[in-house]
Amino acid sequence: SSNTTEHDVAVLGGGPGGYVAAIKAAQLGLKVTCIEKRGRLGGTCLNVGCIPSKALLNSSHMYEEALHSFAGHGITFKDVKLDLDAMMKQKSKAVDVLTKGVEGLFRKNKVSYVRGTGKLKSKNEILVELLDGGTETIKAKNIVIAAGSESASLPGVAFDEKRVVSSTGALSLGQVPKRMVVIGGGYIGLEMGSVWRRLGSEVTVLEYLDHIVPMIDREVADHLYKTLQKQNLKFKLGTKVVGVDSSGSTLKLTVEPSKGGKQENLECDVVLVATGRKPNTGELGLDIAGVKLNSKGQIEVDDHFRTNISNIYAIGDLIRGPMLAHKAEDEGVACAEIIAGKPGHVNYDVIPSVIYTFPEVASVGKTEEELKQANIEYNKGVFPFLANSRARTNDSQGESIQGMVKVLADKKTDRILGIHIIGSNAGEMIAEGALAMEYGASSEDVARTCHAHPTLSEAFREAHMAAFSKPINF
Numbered sequence: 352s353s354n355t356t357e358h359d360v361a362v363l364g365g366g367p368g369g370y371v372a373a374i375k376a377a378q379l380g381l382k383v384t385c386i387e388k389r390g391r392l393g394g395t396c397l398n399v400g401c402i403p404s405k406a407l408l409n410s411s412h413m414y415e416e417a418l419h420s421f422a423g424h425g426i427t428f429k430d431v432k433l434d435l436d437a438m439m440k441q442k443s444k445a446v447d448v449l450t451k452g453v454e455g456l457f458r459k460n461k462v463s464y465v466r467g468t469g470k471l472k473s474k475n476e477i478l479v480e481l482l483d484g485g486t487e488t489i490k491a492k493n494i495v496i497a498a499g500s501e502s503a504s505l506p507g508v509a510f511d512e513k514r515v516v517s518s519t520g521a522l523s524l525g526q527v528p529k530r531m532v533v534i535g536g537g538y539i540g541l542e543m544g545s546v547w548r549r550l551g552s553e554v555t556v557l558e559y560l561d562h563i564v565p566m567i568d569r570e571v572a573d574h575l576y577k578t579l580q581k582q583n584l585k586f587k588l589g590t591k592v593v594g595v596d597s598s599g600s601t602l603k604l605t606v607e608p609s610k611g612g613k614q615e616n617l618e619c620d621v622v623l624v625a626t627g628r629k630p631n632t633g634e635l636g637l638d639i640a641g642v643k644l645n646s647k648g649q650i651e652v653d654d655h656f657r658t659n660i661s662n663i664y665a666i667g668d669l670i671r672g673p674m675l676a677h678k679a680e681d682e683g684v685a686c687a688e689i690i691a692g693k694p695g696h697v698n699y700d701v702i703p704s705v706i707y708t709f710p711e712v713a714s715v716g717k718t719e720e721e722l723k724q725a726n727i728e729y730n731k732g733v734f735p736f737l738a739n740s741r742a743r744t745n746d747s748q749g750e751s752i753q754g755m756v757k758v759l760a761d762k763k764t765d766r767i768l769g770i771h772i773i774g775s776n777a778g779e780m781i782a783e784g785a786l787a788m789e790y791g792a793s794s795e796d797v798a799r800t801c802h803a804h805p806t807l808s809e810a811f812r813e814a815h816m817a818a819f820s821k822p823i824n825f
């Protein structure tokens with residue numbers, strides 16, 4: 352059957368970009384529909400990204416603490432066992448509750464939800480192949496494309512999601528592989544590599560460059576590299592994968608130095624390809640509506656998320672900028688505001704990023720390398736967690752006192768330019784940094800703000816003291 356409905360806004364994709372844009376537009380009084388093909392809302396993030404990975408990171412960390420840290424706190428067990436099925440169930444429960452929660456939010460805000468695959472038919476129409484069969488044509492004054500991204504594969508290496516896996520397969524392995532190779536030392540590779548290493552795999556991370564997490568401040572990235580090595584995560588840097596042979600009972604990888612040289616073979620049971628993600632622009636009918644891409648294959652947008660077609664907008668992973676859920680969400684809000692005729696804005700200079708390894712790494716603003724490159728003079732304040740009283744109270748084996756807070760502030764004005772944290776609670780702590788930077792704070796502003804004792808946040812404050820003058824406790 353085919354019928355036609357008219358809307359102010361049709362959102363293509365129900366991930367963090369799309370569902371947030373849909374809710375915000377409805378809150379601003381517009382008639383909104385959201386089209387999602389997965390059969391569940393929340394996109395990559397809720398279903399196969401942020402949420403299931405953080406569930407497994409938390410559970411596997413607890414397992415590791417039970418194995419290695421609890422005894423130091425005077426808590427001993429007869430034996431600690433891993434029940435992988437139960438761990439996976441806890442993960443699935445978190446995902447289920449949250450995706451159903453988004454459906455509830457749609458009902459509450461009167462966003463209509465169409466389950467199916469949408470394709471642009473014209474600049475005002477989307478043809479939807481419904482999941483339940485049949486088609487529906489959605490007519491809308493404005494269209495927001497938020498179709499997200501998917502894992503990029505390596506040339507000649509096909510995913511079977513059992514032995515040769517993307518992050519999606521790595522979130523659902525049925526058993527702990529004896530040996531795992533992770534291709535790519537970015538945050539997804541390090542997070543998933545950490546999960547399976549903690550659960551008992553021998554994990555080797557291969558990275559093409561000569562350092563891991565290239566976008567992170569180098570001093571912090573080096574600190575992370577050393578810490579992960581101490582945890583027994585193995586690395587081969589400056590290494591390129593030439594081929595993966597999956598014909599036998601174990602996988603055989605051929606690798607060589609990135610700069611060229613002697614080939615070497617590696618054997619393992621599971622390979623995780625975590626070399627990046629690519630925008631989902633293939634089957635959206637962009638050519639039919641005349642929507643242009645940029646040279647990177649992303650949808651080209653202006654500062655107001657507008658494509659070259661004036662009533663079609665795009666947000667999230669399939670446009671420029673960091674591929675992060677909170678970036679997509681903020682773009683969703685701003686884009687809905689713009690469509691409703693209000694000023695909408697995203698401050699790209701203050702988007703935090705977090706790597707959820709143990710310890711966590713979190714940053715906002717400029718790295719030391721970026722400031723040097725731009726010839727900006729800065730003061731640097733560093734405070735190590737080993738001098739923080741709360742970190743000491745939490746610690747048994749040295750795990751909680753790892754890391755530091757590093758603050759970079761303008762030499763002349765003292766305005767905070769960048770904050771980089773490696774430490775057990777870095778991901779929560781960075782919010783204070785983002786808030787300070789959004790308000791244009793100086794390091795002295797944070798240094799003079801009273802922080803509760805004893806908290807890890809005191810290390811955050813003392814790093815600002817160090818940038819502006821001197822810390823007290825180090």
Ligand code: FAD
Pocket residue numbers: 363364365366367368369386387388389393394395396397399400401402404467468469470497498499500518519539631634635666667668669674675676677678679707
């Ligand atoms: P998506 O979340 O990809 O949503 C797009 C939706 O559009 C999908 O549900 C898709 O099914 C749907 N769609 C596509 N085409 C069509 C069509 N033709 N018709 C209908 N629907 C369609 N980010 C963080 O900020 N923090 C993290 O901790 C984090 N961890 C991650 C861990 C992993 C393993 C992965 C893979 C990603 C992680 N990310 C994280 C990144 C985050 O998931 C993405 O940045 C975010 O989901 C992007 O949101 P989006 O709305 O642009 O796209």
